[in-house]
Amino acid sequence: MTPPAAERIRTLPPYPFAVLNQRVRALQQAGKDIIRLDIGSPDMPPPEAVTETLYASAQRPDRHGYAGYKGTAGFREAIAAYYQRRFGVTLDPETEVLPLLGSKEGIVNLALAYISPGDVVLTPAISYPAYAAGAHLAGGEAIFLPVSEKDGYLPDFTAIRPADAARAKLLWVNYPNNPTGSVADLDFYTQAVEFCRRNNLILASDNPYVDVTFDGYVAPSALQADGAKDCAVEFMSFSKTYNMAGWRLGAAVGNAEAIRNLLVVKSNVDSGHFHAVYDAGIVALQTPQAWIDERNGIYQRRRDRILAVLPEIGLKAYKPAGSLYVWARVEDGDGGAYAEAALEAASVVIAPGLIYGEAGRQYLRFSVGVPDDHLDEALERLKRWFASRA
């Protein structure tokens, strides 16, 4: 006999992708040849210089100890240099940069740093599940801001009820967006900063896809908005920009007090990476833009392949300017039912939109992080299945 799990665990639904993974494993064990279009993880390796640096650094006897709760000074300086170069934003590497064990870790720990029972986070009604989960684990809750395709999945800050704003501590935004692929301009971030300053909130900008963009689009950072550092903290991730999802490397940057509070949580929970990971991260941050452009070009071609097939399989989508995803609407029905039928009949996994909130019920998320031959085979299977349905 063991005691029951804590209330916060018993009332937290299992992480949707963990449930989906179990289901897929069971089908694979039963001999099914499954193709996954649901996984938001790059299928290609990091730049060679990154893996070479990891290898060389790991050979050194002095690189295996604790590297400190704030990572290495060199890594923090390299992140500050990236923000200066890429966005023209100046960061103090000592007080405004904090390495993370992947951005998801920082997202949940930011909630532990700010949310007490009764507090809320504001998050778009279609968003990455960790924003609401973090609030729940901290004893608070999420209030979902309506978003829709016609508004480009951008929340309207003027529509937030003053009573909700008064209870809130954090506002989450994420552009280029998972799962919708929608983007935001600097004007949007300026409005978000104004709203957060007026209401005494942290603007939490989760920005892992900022360098995964298409058709020449260049995404901004929330920290470029005037006065952003008064209230904003941005989460950057090496997972998608440099194809390093399994490395668990990211950083929180921006408002020094938010960074300090996040460090209080983190220094009680983890002890950072070992030096070799930070050494390789420094090299990743120096990746030539040409490498990023070439990789994005591969995703863009896959995006276009998916978009071309959608009308033949009863789905409709706009062209996303960034992220790893195509967000497709089921013309006559429910995303969950569609995904279930595609899995059963075509052995293709597509993420049901409901994973990202009730407002995503009619949608499906396709990932472009899938090798070309797998993607082609999956799309052919879906076409055959859909044609045979009628």
Ligand SMILES: Cc1ncc(COP(=O)(O)O)c(C=O)c1O
């Ligand atoms: C919007 C968003 N935020 C955060 C993450 C987590 O990324 P990381 O690998 O840095 O933890 C993901 C991963 O898919 C994501 O889509």
